[in-house]
Amino acid sequence: MPLNELERYFVGLASGGYRVTSPADPAYNCAAWAAGETEVCWDPAVTGGCYWPPGIGRELTLGNLLAAFATLGYEPCQSAELETRFEKLAVYADPQGVPTHVARQLPKGTWTSKLGTAEDIEHETLAGLEGVLYGKAVQTLRRLLPSGPGGGGRGIQTS
Amino acid sequence: MPSCVWRSGSALDCRQRACEADGVSAAELICDRVRALPKTTQAAVLQMLRPLAEGGTPASARPSEAVDLPRAFQDLADTWRRETALQSFMQQRAMHPAYQRIIGMGWLAVPLILRELERRPDHWLWALEAITGEQAAPADGNFQSAVAAWLEWGRERGLLHDAAE
Numbered sequence: 001m002p003l004n005e006l007e008r009y010f011v012g013l014a015s016g017g018y019r020v021t022s023p024a025d026p027a028y029n030c031a032a033w034a035a036g037e038t039e040v041c042w043d044p045a046v047t048g049g050c051y052w053p054p055g056i057g058r059e060l061t062l063g064n065l066l067a068a069f070a071t072l073g074y075e076p077c078q079s080a081e082l083e084t085r086f087e088k089l090a091v092y093a094d095p096q097g098v099p100t101h102v103a104r105q106l107p108k109g110t111w112t113s114k115l116g117t118a119e120d121i122e123h124e125t126l127a128g129l130e131g132v133l134y135g136k137a138v139q140t141l142r143r144l145l146p147s148g149p150g151g152g153g154r155g156i157q158t159s
Numbered sequence: 160m161p162s163c164v165w166r167s168g169s170a171l172d173c174r175q176r177a178c179e180a181d182g183v184s185a186a187e188l189i190c191d192r193v194r195a196l197p198k199t200t201q202a203a204v205l206q207m208l209r210p211l212a213e214g215g216t217p218a219s220a221r222p223s224e225a226v227d228l229p230r231a232f233q234d235l236a237d238t239w240r241r242e243t244a245l246q247s248f249m250q251q252r253a254m255h256p257a258y259q260r261i262i263g264m265g266w267l268a269v270p271l272i273l274r275e276l277e278r279r280p281d282h283w284l285w286a287l288e289a290i291t292g293e294q295a296a297p298a299d300g301n302f303q304s305a306v307a308a309w310l311e312w313g314r315e316r317g318l319l320h321d322a323a324e
Binding site for chain 2: 001009024026027028029030031039040041043044045047048049050051060099100101102115116117118133
């Protein structure tokens with residue numbers, strides 16, 4: 001997607017700072033990218049090409065999304081500030097509270113997001129993606145990174 | 160033309176009559192392909208074509224769309240892709256009016272969706288499942304394997320042809 005189009009949808013993106021980090025790919029979505037998956041969408045929809053953790057409700061609600069990430073060890077937290085030894089996610093929702101997007105914090109404190117079926121970007125602030133399309137970042141999650149070399153391993157099995 | 164007799168929603172009986180050779184072969188080919196579909200799929204196709212057998216117009220082909228269905232489909236597909244590319248979840252993308260209109264085209268759209276899926280893979284699987292009632296993709300597969308399964312499903316039923324054909 002052309003940068004000027006991205007910046008038209010996300011009016012705070014350019015001023016906050018961002019860069020495109022991957023080509024567009026319909027195989028995975030923002031929730032999958034946050035979970036470390038790039039071959040299937042993390043999506044409660046019961047349809048081909050989508051994965052959802054077993055036992056989690058299939059309605060698109062904030063509660064179900066948080067429960068899905070809880071299966072990876074994430075739990076709600078208060079701050080989006082960088083904390084050593086923790087990996088954080090931010091969940092965006094529309095004014096009705098329906099989830100619209102998930103971003104993952106990188107070790108240096110910036111954020112990485114898969115934008116729908118379009119590109120991945122690295123963005124400096126959560127506010128950069130707030131607006132008409134994704135609403136606001138409403139919930140932050142964190143999980144303790146494993147200590148030692150290679151800590152923070154991601155990877156999930158979907159098949 | 161062969162006479163395609165509606166019979167209680169589950170089977171199609173095609174008997175050849177004396178008529179032009181081209182018309183006969185095309186109609187027979189369609190009948191053969193419908194017969195080869197699973198029962199549930201067959202019933203859906205017949206439901207759509209029933210008005211035609213009764214002298215009317217297929218339910219999913221309003222005159223304005225029947226004139227150039229491929230073009231209408233492509234316009235809707237392009238609109239959907241453009242306007243939902245940044246949306247994250249299928250519930251949101253599938254509710255877009257263009258996607259819903261494509262589902263509303265019914266079986267007439269299936270070959271067009273399959274061709275689009277082959278050329279520009281995207282989340283057309285929801286629409287295919289909604290129209291056909293089939294679950295061609297493996298439940299635990301990834302996106303690529305789900306797309307491949309649906310394309311194979313289409314080829315097996317003569318709904319998708321290789322570009323060289």
